[in-house]
Amino acid sequence: MKTFEVTDDARFEFDLRGFLHLRGAMEPDEVNEYLKWGKEAEDVDLEALNADFPEGMKRHSNRPVSRIIDVDPRFAIFWDHPSVVPFIQEFLGEDYKHIDNELYYTYPGYGGGGWHRGVNVHPTGHVVNGKFICPMVKVFYCITDVGPGQGEFEVVPGSHRAQFVIDMHGRIDLPGQHIFDDVRAGDIIIFNEGLLHNGRPNPTDHTRKTIIVNLGRADAGVWEGYRPREETLAAVTPRQREILSNTNPEFWKQPVLV
Numbered sequence: 001m002k003t004f005e006v007t008d009d010a011r012f013e014f015d016l017r018g019f020l021h022l023r024g025a026m027e028p029d030e031v032n033e034y035l036k037w038g039k040e041a042e043d044v045d046l047e048a049l050n051a052d053f054p055e056g057m058k059r060h061s062n063r064p065v066s067r068i069i070d071v072d073p074r075f076a077i078f079w080d081h082p083s084v085v086p087f088i089q090e091f092l093g094e095d096y097k098h099i100d101n102e103l104y105y106t107y108p109g110y111g112g113g114g115w116h117r118g119v120n121v122h123p124t125g126h127v128v129n130g131k132f133i134c135p136m137v138k139v140f141y142c143i144t145d146v147g148p149g150q151g152e153f154e155v156v157p158g159s160h161r162a163q164f165v166i167d168m169h170g171r172i173d174l175p176g177q178h179i180f181d182d183v184r185a186g187d188i189i190i191f192n193e194g195l196l197h198n199g200r201p202n203p204t205d206h207t208r209k210t211i212i213v214n215l216g217r218a219d220a221g222v223w224e225g226y227r228p229r230e231e232t233l234a235a236v237t238p239r240q241r242e243i244l245s246n247t248n249p250e251f252w253k254q255p256v257l258v
Ligand SMILES: O=C(O)CCC(=O)C(=O)O
Pocket: 106, 113, 138, 152, 153, 197, 198, 199, 200, 210, 212
């Protein structure tokens, strides 16, 4: 398993652009294992899974499964994967917490999402006195290749400190955007949720598969319906339990202005 260090270069890049693209961060055997877990989870009974929060059927994407951690606790590896831990601790602090999680497929025919961000912009892009103070950071574990036109993920680098508002309604393309169209299965993307981001339409017959883990600082709450079940917490390692046992109030309280 490849390990990464938080170098001065990485710090500089994450501050400036708001994301890092860790290439080849997962080995092919590892990715194949995760693809298998995904396949096994695809047919879960979503109504039964969401019996404790039926609204999840409408409000969560379930493409194919939101709150994947409650379907298969093996996915807990993604909360403290050795390739990402140094970065997450640098950006969120050592006591980072779980916010939400998805097994996320961008199927053929997907029409594209809408530009959004999970937290507000910050005048310095969430750096104060030389330290990151990001409230929310997302990790995308990419388990399929993604080439041009295949429903790519996209961000606007630097938009975590944007000072002007533009009309984003109905737009697939924004000025200054970065399209992740050279992704290989095994890559990991880490981004500041203050960045504008979106999923592009997928007119191909290729499904983009991502495992998404959303993390916050020690005071972060879970998104609605994402508090893990007791059985899930019992099945994971003590460290994963610590991250997943988020006792802060539900909902991300900060209103997000886009
Ligand atoms: O990967 C994508 O298509 C978009 C995912 C997204 O917008 C999100 O996780 O907030």
